[in-house]
Amino acid sequence: MTGKHFVSGEDVSTQLFDWGTLKWMATPDVNGSERFSAGVVQLEPGKGHELHTHPDSDEILYVVGGEGEQTVDGETREVGPGEMVYVPAGVEHGTTNTGWETMQLLAVYAPPGPEEVLADMPDCDVLPPGELPVREG
Secondary structure (H helix, E strand, O other): OOOOOOOOHHHOOEEEEOOEEEEEEEOHHHHOOOOOEEEEEEEOOOOEOOOEOOOOOEEEEEEEEOOEEEEEOOEEEEEOOOOEEEEOOOOOEEEEEOOOOOEEEEEEEEOOOHHHHHHOOOOOEEEOOOOOOOOOO
């Protein structure tokens, strides 16, 4: 635990997927946050992730920038900056960037835990703090 009240992207590792990146900036390991975790998600244009669930954690997604489609419990709608999505524990959901620029989201899990599951997925590369992701092509 670093015990930090102020965390920058350079302070934490990056979870790299083919659809984008995640930086978890509030977790039990980063700053002792035991009731929730929070991170920045960047979805590349035209990319998204498959429908999935988090069985034991509620999730909030706040759209910081970009635009996309959000599906929650079978309902899909367009979302954009300033909108928030609430996903109860165990409810199937997914996000797709439908715009031409990177979609930025703030993701919050309560309680924390799904961020560790994501890091263990076979399609996830974890980059150490301060290392920038390199995209091929």
